Amino acid sequence: MTSLLECRNLTKRYENKTALSDINLDLTAGHIVGLLGPNGSGKTTLIKLINGLLYPTEGSVRVKGHEIGVESKRVVSYLPDHMFLNDNRKIKYILSYFSDFFEDFDSAKAYEMLGRLGIDSEAKLRTLSKGTKEKVHLILAMSRRAELYVLDEPIAGVDPAARDYILNTILTGYNEQATILISTHLITDIENILDEVIFLQHGQIRLHATVDEIRQREGKSVDTLFREVFRC
Amino acid sequence: MAWDLSSDRPIFIQIIERIQMDIVSGKYNAGEKLPSVRELAAEAAVNPNTMQKALSELERTGLVYTQRTSGRYITEDEAMIAGLREKLAREKVTEFLESMKRLNYQPDEIVPMITEREETQ
Structure with missing residues (x-):
């Protein structure tokens, strides 16, 4: 099977600090993948490399065989870990902006989705709470018919009920051929919806396995294994 | 409401057990159509590929079958369902006896306790 995402000997250094070191990773279509690791392990660096916000120091990233650029961005929907929208705009304006920008x-x-979560599209973004803003950002990312969704900490600021709705939306709403890469610390909440997990540690892949492989082999949840591997 | 799955055992095995229980307990009848993989995955709040794997395994055992165009159905073989029911019941009895053994009860003490419990219900 050809890879949707392919990283080859991917290395990123910031001056003297190595953020990612010799990453080799293949993701195929139709999977939900958890990108897990402690703070500073390289999750956001990897995500930024996939989205062209950073360039590799060595090695390569490809999406459907394309170098990162216009062709890759056409099929990748990216949710950054910070707010990026103009706070003074109404939500319906932001929606039409996205609609113009992404075919x-x-x-x-x-x-x-806005309706289901009780968010008024006439509201200006700045009038919303932090959690509601996060929901708007996630709705925008999930409303593209992309082939690869890259979500950086998508549910961190969202209450548990909305989290359930959002996870359910991901399960029912996404195209079966699409792959979703989710970075998160909230492993327990999303463990059951993941096919596979990647543990990043000190910029390297410590483990890449399916959730059921881990449970079968270790007799414990991914969350428990994470706490053991990364015990402080 | 998501299915109540334990976090330390493989998810697909727990899905298989749950669907077996639903068939044996009559939630699904013999010959009945199962919801789609996507619907079941959403109901259980699990990954669709994991649900698919569990259903394929159930298919392999013959408990469910696929009609190429119209979806997945529970077997019409009532004897097979009865056999599964008995197998699951025996497993429960074994589990129960093991816990009673840990409490240091002998089989001849257990039977009167069950009878007494039934009578007081």
């Missing part, structure tokens, strides 16, 4: 953006789906 795969599904406005109807975005409105439906």
Whole structure:
């Protein structure tokens, strides 16, 4: 099977500090993958490399065989770990902006999700709470018909009920051929919806396995294993 | 409401057990159509590929079967379902006897306790 995402000997150094070291990773279509690791392990660096916000020091990243650029961005929907929208705009304006910008953006789906979460599209973004802003950002990312979704800490600031709704939306709403890469610390909440997990440690892949392989082999949850591997 | 799955055992095995229980307990009848993989995955709040794997395994044992165009069905073989029911019941009895053994009860003490419990219900 050809890779949707392919990292070869991927290395990123910031001056003297090595953030990612010789990463080799293949993700195929149709999977939900957890990117797990302690703070500073290289998760966000990897995500930024996939989205062209950083360039590799050595090695390469490819999406569907393309170098990172216009062709890769067409099929990758990226949710950064920080807010990036103009706070003074109404949500409906932001939606039309996304709709103009991305040809795969599904406005109807975005409105439906806003409705389900009780978010008024006439509201200006700055009038919303932090958690509600995060929901808006996630809705925007998930409303594209992308092939690879890259979500950096998507549910951290969201209450548990909305988290359930969002995870359910991910399960029912995404195209079966799409792959979702989610970085998170909230392993327990998403463990059951993941196919596979990647543990990053000191910029290297410590483990890449399916959730059921880990449970079968270790007799424990991914969350428990994480706490053991990364015990402080 | 998501299915209540324990966090230390493989998810697909727990899904298999849950669906077996649903068949034996009559939530699904013989010959009945199962919801789609996606619907079941959403109901259970598990990954669709994991649900698919569990259903394939159930198919391999013959408990469910696929009709190429119209979806997945529970077997019409009532004897097979009855056999599964008995197998699951025996497993429960074994588990129960093991816990009673840990409490230091002998089989001849256990039977009167069960009878007494049934009578007081």
